[in-house]
Amino acid sequence: MAMVNRPQFLPWLPPIGRKTLFALAVAFICFAFAFPVLWLILTSLRPESGVYYVHRGTEFTLASFAEVLSDERIVAAFLNSALISTLATVFSLLVTVSSGYMLSRFTGPASRLWFGTIYVFRCVPYISWVLPLYFVTQSWGLYDTYTGLLLPHIAVHICFFSWLMKGFFDGIDPSMEYAAMIDGCTRWGAFIRVAVPSALPAISALAVLCWLFTWNEFLFALILTGNRVPVITVVMAQFVTEMGLRWNLMAATAVMALLPAFLIALFGQKYVIRGLRI
Amino acid sequence: QVKELRIGYQPSPIQDASIAMFEAWGAKNGVKIVKVPNSYGVYVEKMTASLTSNSDQYDVIWHNDDWGQTWAHLLEPTDDVEANKFGSKWSMSPIVFANAQGQNTVVPMGQTFSVFFYRSDLVKPEEVPKTLDELVTMSKKLQADGKVKFGYVGGMSMNHSWFSWFWSMWANNCDVLLPAYERDNKKLAEAGWKSSLTDPCMQKTVEYWWDAINTHKISPRGMPAYDRNEANAIFMAGDAAFTVADTLWWGTFNDPNKSKIVGKVAAARFPLGPDRKKPFGWDDIWGWAIPKSIPEERKKLAKQMLNAMMLDEEGQTKLFKSTGAPPPNTTFWPKIAEQDAFMKLLKEAVLDSPDKVRGAYYFPQWPAVHKAFNDAVTKAVTGKREDIAKVLAENAPLVSKAAQ
Amino acid sequence: MAAISLSKLNKHYGSLFHAVKDVDLEIADKEFVALVGPSGCGKSTTLRMIAGLEDITSGDIRIGNKVVNHLPPRDRDVAMVFQNYALYQHMSVYDNLAFGLRNKKTPEAEIRTAIDRAAGMLGLHDLLQRKPKQLSGGQQQRVALGRCIVRNPQVFLFDEPLSNLDAKLRAQMRIEIKRLHAEIPTTSVFVTHDQVEAMTLGDRVVIMRDGRIQQIGTPLQVYGKPANKFVAGFIGAPAMNFIDVNVRSAAGVTSVEAEGLRLTIGPADAAALAIHSGRRVIMGMRPEHLSLGAGAPGLGFDAHVEVVEQLGSEILLETRVGNASITAARVPAETAIARGDQVRLSAQAGRLHFFDPETELPIS
Amino acid sequence: MAAISLSKLNKHYGSLFHAVKDVDLEIADKEFVALVGPSGCGKSTTLRMIAGLEDITSGDIRIGNKVVNHLPPRDRDVAMVFQNYALYQHMSVYDNLAFGLRNKKTPEAEIRTAIDRAAGMLGLHDLLQRKPKQLSGGQQQRVALGRCIVRNPQVFLFDEPLSNLDAKLRAQMRIEIKRLHAEIPTTSVFVTHDQVEAMTLGDRVVIMRDGRIQQIGTPLQVYGKPANKFVAGFIGAPAMNFIDVNVRSAAGVTSVEAEGLRLTIGPADAAALAIHSGRRVIMGMRPEHLSLGAGAPGLGFDAHVEVVEQLGSEILLETRVGNASITAARVPAETAIARGDQVRLSAQAGRLHFFDPETELPIS
Amino acid sequence: MFGEQQRFVLLLIAPAALLLLLFQVVPIVIGANASFRDWALYNPKKTWIGFDHYVAVITDPAFLYVVLPNTFLFMVLSVAGALVAGLALALLLNRPFRGQKLVQTILLVPLMVAPVIAAIMIRWIFNDQFGIVNVVLEAIGLEGQPWLVQRWSAFGIILLTDIWLWTPWFTLLLLAGLQSLPKEPFEAAAIDGTTTWRVFRYLTLPMLRPVIVVCVVIRAIDAFRTFDIVWTLTGGGPGRSTELFSLYAYVHAFLNLDLGRGSAAAIIGGLVILVIGVVLYRLVDRIAKA
Ligand SMILES: Nc1ncnc2c1ncn2[C@@H]1O[C@H](COP(=O)(O)OP(=O)(O)OP(=O)(O)O)[C@@H](O)[C@H]1O
Ligand SMILES: Nc1ncnc2c1ncn2[C@@H]1O[C@H](COP(=O)(O)OP(=O)(O)OP(=O)(O)O)[C@@H](O)[C@H]1O
Numbered sequence A: 001m002a003m004v005n006r007p008q009f010l011p012w013l014p015p016i017g018r019k020t021l022f023a024l025a026v027a028f029i030c031f032a033f034a035f036p037v038l039w040l041i042l043t044s045l046r047p048e049s050g051v052y053y054v055h056r057g058t059e060f061t062l063a064s065f066a067e068v069l070s071d072e073r074i075v076a077a078f079l080n081s082a083l084i085s086t087l088a089t090v091f092s093l094l095v096t097v098s099s100g101y102m103l104s105r106f107t108g109p110a111s112r113l114w115f116g117t118i119y120v121f122r123c124v125p126y127i128s129w130v131l132p133l134y135f136v137t138q139s140w141g142l143y144d145t146y147t148g149l150l151l152p153h154i155a156v157h158i159c160f161f162s163w164l165m166k167g168f169f170d171g172i173d174p175s176m177e178y179a180a181m182i183d184g185c186t187r188w189g190a191f192i193r194v195a196v197p198s199a200l201p202a203i204s205a206l207a208v209l210c211w212l213f214t215w216n217e218f219l220f221a222l223i224l225t226g227n228r229v230p231v232i233t234v235v236m237a238q239f240v241t242e243m244g245l246r247w248n249l250m251a252a253t254a255v256m257a258l259l260p261a262f263l264i265a266l267f268g269q270k271y272v273i274r275g276l277r278i
Numbered sequence B: 001q002v003k004e005l006r007i008g009y010q011p012s013p014i015q016d017a018s019i020a021m022f023e024a025w026g027a028k029n030g031v032k033i034v035k036v037p038n039s040y041g042v043y044v045e046k047m048t049a050s051l052t053s054n055s056d057q058y059d060v061i062w063h064n065d066d067w068g069q070t071w072a073h074l075l076e077p078t079d080d081v082e083a084n085k086f087g088s089k090w091s092m093s094p095i096v097f098a099n100a101q102g103q104n105t106v107v108p109m110g111q112t113f114s115v116f117f118y119r120s121d122l123v124k125p126e127e128v129p130k131t132l133d134e135l136v137t138m139s140k141k142l143q144a145d146g147k148v149k150f151g152y153v154g155g156m157s158m159n160h161s162w163f164s165w166f167w168s169m170w171a172n173n174c175d176v177l178l179p180a181y182e183r184d185n186k187k188l189a190e191a192g193w194k195s196s197l198t199d200p201c202m203q204k205t206v207e208y209w210w211d212a213i214n215t216h217k218i219s220p221r222g223m224p225a226y227d228r229n230e231a232n233a234i235f236m237a238g239d240a241a242f243t244v245a246d247t248l249w250w251g252t253f254n255d256p257n258k259s260k261i262v263g264k265v266a267a268a269r270f271p272l273g274p275d276r277k278k279p280f281g282w283d284d285i286w287g288w289a290i291p292k293s294i295p296e297e298r299k300k301l302a303k304q305m306l307n308a309m310m311l312d313e314e315g316q317t318k319l320f321k322s323t324g325a326p327p328p329n330t331t332f333w334p335k336i337a338e339q340d341a342f343m344k345l346l347k348e349a350v351l352d353s354p355d356k357v358r359g360a361y362y363f364p365q366w367p368a369v370h371k372a373f374n375d376a377v378t379k380a381v382t383g384k385r386e387d388i389a390k391v392l393a394e395n396a397p398l399v400s401k402a403a404q
Numbered sequence C, D: 001m002a003a004i005s006l007s008k009l010n011k012h013y014g015s016l017f018h019a020v021k022d023v024d025l026e027i028a029d030k031e032f033v034a035l036v037g038p039s040g041c042g043k044s045t046t047l048r049m050i051a052g053l054e055d056i057t058s059g060d061i062r063i064g065n066k067v068v069n070h071l072p073p074r075d076r077d078v079a080m081v082f083q084n085y086a087l088y089q090h091m092s093v094y095d096n097l098a099f100g101l102r103n104k105k106t107p108e109a110e111i112r113t114a115i116d117r118a119a120g121m122l123g124l125h126d127l128l129q130r131k132p133k134q135l136s137g138g139q140q141q142r143v144a145l146g147r148c149i150v151r152n153p154q155v156f157l158f159d160e161p162l163s164n165l166d167a168k169l170r171a172q173m174r175i176e177i178k179r180l181h182a183e184i185p186t187t188s189v190f191v192t193h194d195q196v197e198a199m200t201l202g203d204r205v206v207i208m209r210d211g212r213i214q215q216i217g218t219p220l221q222v223y224g225k226p227a228n229k230f231v232a233g234f235i236g237a238p239a240m241n242f243i244d245v246n247v248r249s250a251a252g253v254t255s256v257e258a259e260g261l262r263l264t265i266g267p268a269d270a271a272a273l274a275i276h277s278g279r280r281v282i283m284g285m286r287p288e289h290l291s292l293g294a295g296a297p298g299l300g301f302d303a304h305v306e307v308v309e310q311l312g313s314e315i316l317l318e319t320r321v322g323n324a325s326i327t328a329a330r331v332p333a334e335t336a337i338a339r340g341d342q343v344r345l346s347a348q349a350g351r352l353h354f355f356d357p358e359t360e361l362p363i364s
Numbered sequence E: 001m002f003g004e005q006q007r008f009v010l011l012l013i014a015p016a017a018l019l020l021l022l023f024q025v026v027p028i029v030i031g032a033n034a035s036f037r038d039w040a041l042y043n044p045k046k047t048w049i050g051f052d053h054y055v056a057v058i059t060d061p062a063f064l065y066v067v068l069p070n071t072f073l074f075m076v077l078s079v080a081g082a083l084v085a086g087l088a089l090a091l092l093l094n095r096p097f098r099g100q101k102l103v104q105t106i107l108l109v110p111l112m113v114a115p116v117i118a119a120i121m122i123r124w125i126f127n128d129q130f131g132i133v134n135v136v137l138e139a140i141g142l143e144g145q146p147w148l149v150q151r152w153s154a155f156g157i158i159l160l161t162d163i164w165l166w167t168p169w170f171t172l173l174l175l176a177g178l179q180s181l182p183k184e185p186f187e188a189a190a191i192d193g194t195t196t197w198r199v200f201r202y203l204t205l206p207m208l209r210p211v212i213v214v215c216v217v218i219r220a221i222d223a224f225r226t227f228d229i230v231w232t233l234t235g236g237g238p239g240r241s242t243e244l245f246s247l248y249a250y251v252h253a254f255l256n257l258d259l260g261r262g263s264a265a266a267i268i269g270g271l272v273i274l275v276i277g278v279v280l281y282r283l284v285d286r287i288a289k290a
């Protein structure tokens, strides 16, 4: 690597001091960043009598995890959440890749209108939206069904992801698609067989983010599901009762929910950083 | 065809115990009980939306006095549930649950109210503070002796106002709206939905808490933002000598898994303020209701089930044992009280109290009023002491306005 | 195989920008036509209209006597090589070559044969399993050519296919394309902004400027008889020297004059120039037609050397004559000459060009 | 102003890749040295080590007699022009030029004077307020030069500054750089992969290959006396033709033979070749030293024309002789000649090069 | 060709448009419709009352003098904070050092937890009794604070949480942006003798500007709508002093069960952010084209 990419911090310090200081600073930042989650993990390991006064006492136990796992709904909820996150990711990308492509490659009134629509609806607050959404899903018979949870989740992402996908496609030279069209592809062929594969890095970046967003989504899940489609965030929310919070169980569930998200983020970050260049 | 009943509820020990009775009945009568838990955070809004959209998602739903009047017109009358006559007359008053035709719309599930808890290892029953002033002196003494960090800790923020604001207000012969203790909407309207914030009794109450927190330091400075989780956590950790909480927590305070003060808790009457001489009790119910929109035969089935539940002595005894909430059938109370000291205490302190107050108001604007009230007193107690009167006066019109 | 005919072809972008103006061009079957012009002159647009990638505003395009104005690209049976190659990055070379044929549902066995043949012709055999990113520029260029060859189309279109290559490779690929056209004669249109490429590759060269065709002709025609000053300056490297001169006709002798320069014009040009006598015209002299030394009488002038460019085989001189810059090529490499020297240059009789300063058309 | 000296300079990337190998080079004060070689040969790496952008693995770099091995770039007092210009896109041309001076806290008045002078020299006056995106390639190139000039550094470094320009502009900028160096003589190192640029610009040319220097010499030296076959092939355009030939010495006459070709060697080369009699050597002939027609006896051969490249001023012929490809330049433009014709070419006596097939060193 | 292209364009957006229509436009229209009607959730009379709800909202002093200023302040500070933190972290991650990958993973942690859970955790962490922050402060001899009953500390904690949640997002986008910057201008600057600060100020920052502006627009819109963490952390308290516009709408629609009033408030907020967004977006466009 060239030297210039590393201008020195605090050039007046001796190298050893600089290194130590740097390491300390980085360690501190990491600690501060991870702290709430570390604390959550610690909390989940404390017996119920110690989930608030986490710092008082040194008993640790897996009892909360055992209790949570003994509920068969929790397993179902994990599977459901995984399924819904995955499906929502796949479908969100299916619809937004094509819509972003359209925004990038065509500059007609249709494109401007669509962009305007997306922009306007991106600005609408969720509050004015979820409750009518409940009416709508209920009257269409979609309340508390996979479809009824999945489709709105996809709809949420349309505006944002279409916008991002447009940016990604703007960065891809269209001549490959022209070549494909001359090579006998229809426009669809050129889009699916050539443009989409070249946008894969961006698509995988969005996939990772979309999965995480959906996995952690609360409000829609809360409003749109009953008991037939328990998802993990709703199960967590059910630990908030009229008679107080079952914080130990909630923390344990949250920690378990952290694990898949962590794995996705761990293995996905490479694609995210590579793909997010707009 | 399998008969089934769908129960819309919200997981909590009382409801779980009540549903256990449904299930026992269902097993005997060949009815499948389908439990549909809902999240607390959105229960009322979702259920309201469901009721107004005439869906038949639920046959029996959890009902509560706070929204008794909000739903009354959407619910099936339950006057024909015979065993309802055994319910508490006070709690099932028409003011709370009757529809426009005066028909009752609830079947009780259990009594829910708060009591004054104290640390029996630190305070002898005869030393328990009887007045707010005694609460201060007793607390200061315990703190000075290094027995506890704080005298009193209780919930204060919105939705948990009851645990400190409401009882202390009542103890000062005060209420959210004037005239005090009035719940007849017509009379309240005649009085112009007058807020009590400008009443001297309210100022006294706020000043009491201001002093408790800032002058006497018997309560933590963060208390105005506490909800019940935080207050109870501190109490259960042994850091406070007194609290006010739902009777339900009796079980929790005495659960070695959850609490550090097992066997060191007792309950008593609320300490009184200078303006009130007679002790008072506060008593509400949770109940079950049947949506109007479901088919007739299921309504009938649901009523049969609820009737059976009301008569299930074994189940109701279990309900009390597991939760500390007095069961819905008042005729079982004496028997339980004979075996159980806590029930005896509850009967004396609250249930049999001749002077009872109601926790909420019964009209649709109540949540807005409650919030306006809570915002006002929180603002006053977290501000400067000399500004209290001013803040209360400024906010009084907002409470009245919210009620209209 | 097919002829291409463009008639009254126009392209507007939006309502303001007129990119291609009334282009008429007939390309014979199997002919290789090079389209050359400065950047932004509308070459690519024209080519893309032929390919069907851009709709036409007005006019007609015929391929093999069929009007294709509204045919989508896939139905025109053309193949195209792009400036940046436009290889499918996510496919192997083999799949890149096979893509077009697979679109036509050609049996795999046939595809294999076709690719085998093309790979042999272009020396791609060892690269078939690689991805485009693993290839050098020249190799990518060959794959792009291969992709066209295997489809055996009616028409080849090239959009500056060599401009991303370095000088050496460019010369080499030029010859390869030329050889390819000889082996598989196919109607071809080659767009470039490099006149050397246009000259060496095209059977005919089409010079465009600002959306309009300036001249169509064989390489020798456009070099020797440029249709206007623009073409004269554009074709030939180093570029033609232009000098403002005054025409003097006296005593039957026509001469042109500028500061530091006075040339006697031969009879062929003199006739045409005579009517401009006393007026200003633009004289063009190609660097390769200037030589060091006295030369024929009346054709020499003194020049002040400003830059000496030693090419090994010859020297290029940048000189100053009066206030004009004049480049001379073809100075023998071993000549001892340096910046600041004074040299005598002489023009070749009959190789001078004259243009009208207003119309920029040749005077002859 | 300062001389540059590289001694035993090495650069490793990682533990495996040895990018620059034992480079020794002395550059005199105010000299203009061109560093040329194929892509990946280590030119840029060498230049970047001089600039201080890359640490050196071993060896020494001196600028003006001071070892600068570990000096950061800003303390070396060098200026650099990058291939893609590396202009600061978001700053106006003026700010681009001023940036380096402002770093040194030069007073604004002085900056203005310096920029004024540079802008005058490069004709940038009208562009000072524009952003780089609003400039053409050649103008950007000039700004990049200007940015170096204003700083008035000890050393100019150029990393392929012309390779993004088109042919015409490249020739023009070449002359401008040459002129600039004449006006402000500064020690300069110019990296390029284009031998024409190297030859025309460099006082001396350094040819590199695989991290090693192959030859250092004036343009005429490297053209006329290449140090090995690689240099011979690299310098000169079109490239030298190489043919495997057998040496035959009989009856005092030395000749070389290949399929379809038999040339009699003049006395100068004969002496050196004699010891290789009966063995295979590589013969090099530059295209510009082959001419059409019979020529001197014993130096002609028949060739089969494969590609004809009409340049207007001359024709390049690609021909086949036996199984060798031979290119001939300098065929008069008007010659009537076509693919498939049989022609007679003749070599120039004394202009033939011979190389040992093993060592690739010249035989002489 | 023209027909085909038209069809292609429509088909490309058809699935997205359909979903958007069904699950976003329709509900929003229902909400918008409710905002003109007497539409209490428990008693939807649905009688047309015109702009009454809108008038009620914009004449509500709490909305004008508390909620809107809070919301704007929150938006500006949250976006600025996350931007600065994200930029600093992106710059940190853009240089190679040992453990860089690990640090990068740790910095992504906020993306992995549900915001509501994080907010509850942070509420406990800042509790004045059992919260670890006060415990630590008191252990080192400082006075613990009742963080959540003081307006500005409560506001600060909400901000901190929001910034914590969103910094990774900025870090990712900016890091991706940094990694795609050409390196030659930086080398040119190194030769030109620039200090680290000047490189950052005059090169890195301006070159990143397009990415920054896109991030800022997207985040500003989202920050304006922030709801759940505020609701969990303070519920708008103490005494409405940290109430944001989405809480205002929520309280009306969900707590008071007045869908009409709540929708009107939400729509007013939506219009405000729309205008801000358009202004910001113009800015993006101008900067992107400059
Ligand atoms: N999609 C477009 N919209 C508007 N103007 C365009 C578009 N495409 C090209 N142009 C303009 O049309 C003119 C001709 O463009 P074209 O690409 O044909 O030029 P060119 O001759 O190929 O130039 P180059 O050598 O730079 O490729 C240019 O001025 C260009 O800016
Ligand atoms: N940072 C690096 N890490 C590893 N290898 C490198 C690095 N930079 C350059 N190289 C390798 O070092 C060799 C020399 O590179 P250099 O850039 O000096 O070549 P060059 O002669 O300038 O070529 P070009 O004409 O393509 O610019 C190349 O093979 C290149 O792949």
Ligand SMILES: [Mg+2]
Residues within 6 Å of the ligand: C043, C044, C045, C159, C160
């Ligand atoms: Mg073009």
Ligand SMILES: [Mg+2]
Residues within 6 Å of the ligand: D043, D044, D045, D160
């Ligand atoms: Mg290089």
